[in-house]
Amino acid sequence: MSKSIYIYGFHSIEAQLNSNPECILNVFFQSGRSDIRISKITSILNNQKISFSKINKNRLDQLTKYELHQGVVAEVVLPQLPGHKALIEFVTKLSNNPLILMLDSIQDPRNLGACLRCANAAGVDCVVVNKDGSAPINAVVHKTSAGAINQLKIFQ
Numbered sequence: 001m002s003k004s005i006y007i008y009g010f011h012s013i014e015a016q017l018n019s020n021p022e023c024i025l026n027v028f029f030q031s032g033r034s035d036i037r038i039s040k041i042t043s044i045l046n047n048q049k050i051s052f053s054k055i056n057k058n059r060l061d062q063l064t065k066y067e068l069h070q071g072v073v074a075e076v077v078l079p080q081l082p083g084h085k086a087l088i089e090f091v092t093k094l095s096n097n098p099l100i101l102m103l104d105s106i107q108d109p110r111n112l113g114a115c116l117r118c119a120n121a122a123g124v125d126c127v128v129v130n131k132d133g134s135a136p137i138n139a140v141v142h143k144t145s146a147g148a149i150n151q152l153k154i155f156q
Contacts, residue, residue, distance in 0.1 A: 005078055006073050010072060011143075011147050012142045012143050013073075015146075015148075016147075016150055023078075024048075024050050024075070025077060026075045027053075028055050028072070028075075029042075030054070030060055067139070081155060098126075099122070101127045104134075109136070109140035113145040113146075113148075114144055120145075126155060137149070
């Protein structure tokens, strides 16, 4: 079974809904909170038939390890990053001058998320991260990348 993580914040969850809604297992909203951003997400969740529920702020804080969650948290399945064989296959199908970002041993998840956000803005074709010595793809990376992680092809 694949590993799941809790991602949080409006941008992260909206990006996940727009790119990989099938990876979302459940969404949690803070009880007593209702505004236009939550209404927008619940509408998308209803259309996609993704379950959601309201829970208290303390439980959201626990799920996110007390990170700033903005009152919305989603449990998502973490996809396996493709390896070097898939990378070679992908790159051979690209144009003559592909733009590839290779990241070596980025250990801080916020730095990794920022690199992914910049890579997306720069229009890179794919990103390669090393297996050992790099920060894992986790909720902090999702949040810091501001949704860019869902727009990029990432290999390990």
